[in-house]
Amino acid sequence: MVTRITGLNSGLDVDSLVKKLMDAEKQPLNKLNQQKQTLEWxxxxxxxxxxxxxxxxxxxxxxxxxSTNWNKKTVTSSDSSVSAVAVSAEQNISTSMSVQQLATPTTYKSSGAINFTSGQSQTLKFNVTNPGDTKPTEVNVTIAATDTIDDVISKLNSSGLGMTALREKISNGTDYADTIAFTSNKTGEGFTLAAGDDATKSFLKDQLGFAVDDTTNELTANAEGKNAKFTFNGLEMTKTSNNFTINGIKYTLNSVTDSNKTVTIHSTTDTDxxxxxxxxxxxxxxxxxxxxxxxxxxxxxxxxxxxxxxxxxxxxxxxxxxxxxxxxxxxxxxxxxxxxxxxxxxxxxxxxxxxxxxxxxxxxxxxxxxxxxxxxxxxxxxxxxxxxxxxxxxxxxxxxxxxxxxxxxxxxxxxxxxxxxxxxxxxxxxxxxxxxxxxxxxxxxxxxxxIGKSLNEVETNITNMKTKLDDIETRYYKKFSALDTALEKLNSQSSYLTSMLGSSTS
Known part of the structure; x- marks a missing residue:
């Protein structure tokens, strides 16, 4: 705000007078601000x-x-060897089951010496076939020259091979030897892990100690994966996993049932x-x-x-x-x-x-x-x-x-x-x-x-009104300034006349 010095000759409180005059002039602006506030509210x-x-x-x-919120079921099992939950079952069920065999993963174990040495960068190429698949998936793992054996294990685990790798002291039947082991992440028959080229085959055999078939380039399994085998309502069935869904009920096989023992699973509507x-x-x-x-x-x-x-x-x-x-x-x-x-x-x-x-x-x-x-x-x-x-x-x-x-x-x-x-x-x-x-x-x-369009219009009017009020306020101050200038001249003339009259009488 510009500082204005006024009222020196008139003795008037110009700021106060202008404020009162502007209060009246601001009424349209106040209404616009109130209109804006009402629109925002x-x-x-x-x-x-x-x-x-x-x-x-x-x-x-x-x-x-x-639909899942309408198919809520409470599922009970007569034995912990089989558990079940409803996922999308529309009808209530009563199922009898017995488990002859659990699904297991395929495992591989190094049988030779681990002769890994750092210093060579290379890309390992694998062909992975999961249980139930007919075609292998290609997976590449890049090894840096500075990588240690533990780095290689870590990269294999994060590579998408579909298996877990570890290096531990594992029994070989007579002793606990430094061993590298692979375990497929998926259970069931048919998992294979094969080298994709001769360099990878050589790396697996010579540096990690695995047995590799010279014809197929597949690693020789320590234990082949197995399918789950069970009887479902008198029907013999197999699954590659111990977790599967039948008619909207998800079953989990936890253990083999005792001979001639049957597990009963019931579902009822979750009315509550x-x-x-x-x-x-x-x-x-x-x-x-x-x-x-x-x-x-x-x-x-x-x-x-x-x-x-x-x-x-x-x-x-x-x-x-x-x-x-x-x-x-x-x-x-x-x-x-x-x-x-x-x-x-x-x-x-x-x-x-x-x-x-x-x-x-x-x-x-x-x-x-x-x-x-x-x-x-x-x-x-x-x-x-x-x-x-x-x-x-x-x-x-x-x-x-x-x-x-x-x-x-x-x-x-x-x-x-x-x-x-x-x-x-x-x-x-x-x-x-x-x-x-x-x-x-x-x-x-x-x-x-x-409302946004109305607010824009009101805000434009507020801006224009503020500009107009600034001009009005400036005019008021100019008028009071002119009044003060006129009074200054009048006072000067009055002083001159008074001095002249004083001189003539002396």
Whole structure:
């Protein structure tokens, strides 16, 4: 700010006078700043709504539309030799199993002396065939001239060979000798590790001490990998791994079963788990409509506008907080986007869902609307026992009530064949899109949404108004300066006349 020295001759407090004059001139600027603040508050209120809608949207998608959340099973095994968990089973199972042989990995052990010496860089080339594969995979391992034997072991482990290498004192039957061993990471028959060229073959034999077949270039295994062998419901089967999935149940073979012993695996519907998913959905929905209803019915206090800087300075922090709470209130009152969204959500929930030609609604599963009008459409699980019974008896039907998708191939799907959660997801997505058009997101460019464009316009008007006010303030100071100059001349003339009159009388 430029320092102005005025009022020396007039004795006027020019700064104070100009400030009072400018206070009146600043009223349009104050209104623009208040308009800007109101737009920012409204933008933030919209975005807060979108955050809550996103939370409900995530619940709808993650909990209610994913089939794994409806296929929850509790699986039990009669013996620790076999364990099982449900991953995608739709039906409950009762399985009998016995394990004759566990799947094991292929192992290799150096039988000759380890004569590794540093000083030569080279690229080792391998051909690796995993159990069940028909074609080998080429893997290259680059050895530097400065690498030690431990460096080579480390590089083999991180190379993608599909095996674990180690160097330890290992028994050779009579003694514990310095040995290098390879173990395939995958179990089962058919794992082979072969040298890809003569240099690699020589390195494996002469420097690491492995036996290599001269015809196939394959390392000679210390122990060949084996497949798991077991009986499944009376059917003899084999697998390359001790972990496998049959009909949505993942089985793990832990040990061979005793002779003539059978392990029984049962699965039952995880009624409580599915019930809790539905309850969480109901709770999130109730929270959302409560908050949206609160915004569209919030009281509007028209006498409480955003505070100017001068008003804020004259108040305590508590007074400012209380004032702004009322000034922010009602910004989204009767907002059409939110009100229309609420109406569509209610239709989504209360309309029937057609499943296999029969119509169902939430009330058929023990979920109804609150009898209390003040709850404004809140959902209530009125009959938990009924809902749990439906889940236990027919979890697939309960799932379809929420996540069924219309089989129509047309772009517009039949809403009657859409599950409740799927319809709600579409409505929430539409609400988010409409709100984003109004208020954008944190990462949005201001010109991409309506309030942002309005803010740009207001900020331009504020900049122009500040320039105009600076010019007005400068003119006021110039006028007072001119007044002061005129008074200076007048005082000078007065002093001259007084001195002349004094001289004539003497």
């Amino acid at each position: 409204k933008r933030d209120a919209y975005r807060e709504m979108n955050t809550q809608i996103t939370d409900m949207y995530s619940t709808t998608f993650n909990n209610m539309l994913m 788990g599915i019930f809790n998913n539905i309850k969480d959905f109901v709770d999130k929905y109730n929270t959302l409509i409560k908050n949206v209803n609160a915004k569209v019915t919030e009281s509007k206090y028209r006498d409480y506008t955003p505070l100017t800087d001068d008003q804020r300075e004259a108040m305590t922090d508590k007074q400012v907080e209380q004032w702004e709470a009322k000034a922010k209130s009602g910004l989204l009152r009767s907002d059409s986007t939110l009100q229309n969204g609420l109406a569509e959500m209610r239709i989504d929930l209360y309309s029937t869902v057609t499943i296999d030609g029969k119509k169902y609604q939430l009330a058929d599963f023990g979920i109804e609307t609150s009898d209390n009008y003040a709850d404004q459409g809140k959902l209530v699980i009125k009959d938990e026992a009924k809902l749990k019974q439906k889940i236990t008896e027919n979890p697939s039907l309960v799932a379809k009530l929420f996540n069924a998708d219309s089989p129509d191939t047309a772009k517009t799907k039949n809403p009657e064949e859409q599950g409740i959660a799927r319809r709600l997801k579409d409505t929430l997505n539409k609400m988010q899109t409409q709100i984003s058009k109004q208020a954008g997101t944190e990462s949005s460019v201001s010109t991409s949404f309506a």
